[in-house]
Amino acid sequence: MSAKNTALQHHFNDLDQQYQASQLGMWAFLVQELLFFGGLFAGYVVYRNLYPEAWTLGSHELDVSLGSTNTAILILSSLTMAMAVYWAQKGQKTKLVLFLVATLILGCSFLGIKVIEYSHKVQHHLLPGNGFSFDSPLADQVRIFFSFYFAMTGMHAFHMIVGAGILIWLIVQAMKGRYTAEYNTPIEMFGLYWHFVDVVWIYLFPLLYLIGRN
Amino acid sequence: MSTAIFKPRPEQVAQESDGTVSNYLNASFSIRSWLLTVDHKRIAILYLISISAMFFLGGIFAMLIRMELLTPAGDLMQSETYNKMFTMHGVVMVFFFLIPATPAVFGNFLLPLMIGAKDLAFPRLNLLSWYLYTAGALLAIGSIVFGGVDTGWTFYTPYSTTYANSNVILAALGAFIAGFSSILTGLNFIVTIHKMRAPGLTWFKMPLFVWGHYATSIIQVLGTPVVAITIILVALERLFHIGIFNPELGGDPILFQHLFWFYSHPAVYIMILPAMGVISEVITCFSKKKVFGYEFIALSSMAIALLGFLVWGHHMYTSGQSTYASLVFSVLTFLVAIPSAIKVFNWTATLYKGSVSYDAPMLYAIGFLGLFTIGGLTGVFLATLAVDVHVHDTYFIVAHFHYIMVGGSIMGYMAALHFWWPKITGRLYPEGWARFSALIIFIGFNLTFFPQFVVGYLGMPRRYHIYPEEFQIWNVFSTAGSSILGIGYLIPLIYLIWSLKSGPKASPNPWNAKGLEWERCPSPPPTHNFDHTPVVIEEAYAYEHKIWIK
Amino acid sequence: MSHHVVPLKTYYTIFFALLALTAITVAVAFLDLGALNDVVAMGIASTKASLVILFFMHVKYSSKLTWVAIIGGIIFLAILLIIILSDYMTRGADTFPQAW
Secondary structure (H helix, E strand, O other): OOHHHHHOOOOOOOHHHHHHHHHHHHHHHHHHHHHHHHHHHHHHHHHHHHOHHHHHHHHHOOOHHHHHHHHHHHHHHHHHHHHHHHHHHOOOHHHHHHHHHHHHHHHHHHHHHHHHHHHHHHHOOOOOOOOOOOOOOOHHHHHHHHHHHHHHHHHHHHHHHHHHHHHHHHHHHHHOOOOOOOOOHHHHHHHHHHHHHHHHHHHHHHHHHOOOOO | OOHHHHOOOHHHEOOHHHOOOOOOOOOOOOHHHHHOOOOHHHHHHHHHHHHHHHHHHHHHHHHHHHHHOOOOOOOOOOHHHHHHHHHHHHHHHHHHHHOOHHHHHHHHHHHHHHHOOOOOOOHHHHHHHHHHHHHHHHHHHHHHHOOOOOOOOOOOOOHHHHHOOOOHHHHHHHHHHHHHHHHHHHHHHHHHHHHOOOOOOOHHHOOHHHHHHHHHHHHHHHHHHHHHHHHHHHHHHHHHOOOOOOHHHOOOHHHHHHHHHHHHHHHHHHHHHHHHHHHHHHHHHHHOOOOOOHHHHHHHHHHHHHHHHHOHHHHOOOOOOOHHHHHHHHHHHHHHHHHHHHHHHHHHHHHOOOOOOOOHHHHHHHHHHHHHHHHHHHHHHHHOHHHHHHHOOEHHHHHHHHHHHHHHHHHHHHHHHHHHHHHHHOEOOOHHHHHHHHHHHHHHHHHHHHHHHHHHHOOOEOOOOOOOHHHHHHHHHHHHHHHHHHHHHHHHHHHHHHHHHHOOEEOOOOOOOOOHHHHOOOOOOOOOOOOOOOOOOOOOOOHHHOOOOO | OOOOOOOHHHHHHHHHHHHHHHHHHHHHHOOOOOOHHHHHHHHHHHHHHHHHHHHHOOHHHOOHHHHHHHHHHHHHHHHHHHHHHHHHHOOOOOOOOOOO
């Protein structure tokens, strides 16, 4: 029984209809994600407008080199993910698995650096909450900056963790030969999700790390 | 017309020869086959059960509110308790009844049938969305059991984030999870409508019920995530005092209102658009006439969905929002009334020179027309900045939104329940009792809520358990009406359940209606919906093609 | 069922463009361009995002419906941001003429 026959679900007429449905479904999900993060961006924009000096002070506490490194890592992981899709489309199982694993490793590296950054923040009493302290008359406003920093990067990291989990599942399925040139929809759909998470970071990086650096 | 309404018409009853055909209900009886189903029709039934339970729970809170308000003094409960009553009433009714009701029950059941598909695009996501709804409902019930929430269903900050001592996070989490149920339902409908229509079924041949659900789904996908992230921020503020909504820490409480209402205003269109879709189906069937202005109604649904995202600030005129913003929101709110008005004109024109019959679904639909119009017109009053400044947070507002949500959405839901009951269950409900309850509901509803327009205009504020003596007469009317309304809702609960075992078996098309769900499958349908994929050649509501003999 | 296969060379080009743009945005951040700093930063971010969306997410080769979904989402996000900002930026602008 070829992968083509087992992949077609009973309520679809053919694989093409199923693929188009999956694609539209994933895009609808990503639009929803855009609005989900959008609420955080809205709050960020309001407070940056209200407290520009505090935003600069807060941003200076972030490490540009770590942030830039993480940006490069995510961009590279988008490349490896795109290549995973490419090799799936070519029916090359080994290369597909290789690039899925590469994407996973890069994603975990990103998360590792975030752990380093977060623990640094916590040590310096920059985690909003009862332990927060910042030596400036603008401390309350800087706390709001860090609230957005942790909320936005935290939500982003959560999405990466979920992505990593799905990647592990996809790697296992790929190793079993589940994806072929005819049917590789889950790889492609996950790729869309992964790239979306990358796009969110593309905006987060300048908005959080590069304020008032001149 | 005679006592004939108390007996089903001959063509409504199943032929003897039908026997016990295999359908989606009797395909399997195990609990597992229900709890692990991916059949959209079974999932609709699962939703029907949970949603009905939540409706009556919300109704109990309503009853308690009205009992307290019978007298001016706070004699039944303290203010803190009363605050919990109206909060839980709102949370349960808004998040766990009005938003899911028509889409999750009737959208789920009917959409694939109406477009000639075997199921929705993502059946397993559909089942997941029911589990999410139920989990959210259990959390909300948990928040009640653990002592309730007293912030109002709107969770305004900084009370909800800094000062409330009640189970805010639990209730908000319930709403959050139910929100994802809503998003998945919307996503499923959008993909199904785009990609799974039967051959020949172009967009402008689809039933308007489908258009209504398409517009609703767009709102669900675009709006719900914003309230989801807002709930997370409220939880973070409550847990970690991050300060974003607390003025003492440099935060702005109005930011919460912006983010909250960006969803919650479009949410009211989630509540009404499906009901409007139902009205299009019912009015055409019981006028035996095609709808007037099909394209206008279809495109008005889209206009309502899209324009509805531009008006949320009309909930915030008195909040401290800038006057400039309030003016802009006011103008935009006038605009959003227009497509709704177009629909009401078109439904009325559909009735004109139609061959009208007054079966229960039609009674609810006609009730909808009148009550939605009143609710909508008062909405235009409230859009007017100068008026709203005076009546904001009074019972005028409460009356306005109940006219739309109960007089509109719930009437639409009841119309759907009766219209499609034979198709869903294969049984006929007793028509006499149904018409009687429709009348009771209509009378009870108006007696409950019309006095609230008056007493609100006279100055009675909402969300208070005590009020000045001179308002009592209106509150007495209102409470009396609410008892009648409550009875009106209980009667269908009884006869509908009775009909499941003892109602006459329904023919495939007891209403002689047009539509694939009526003309191409039995009542109830088989699991796979259609024996052969239908090919659509007719316009929607092609009623004039036949001669009808009463 | 043939889906567009984007050539590897395209992917590599986009990758290097993304890295270059990242380097530029970091470098520019250390220059004083006044109000333009924000504009340039967002402009570069949007360019990077567009490259990822068009090429890595295959949107350049996708159906009109996909484009409608994406642009629709962006429009509604813009509505959220712009209208909320318009409240904050017009607060305190309430001066009404005195009654005659």
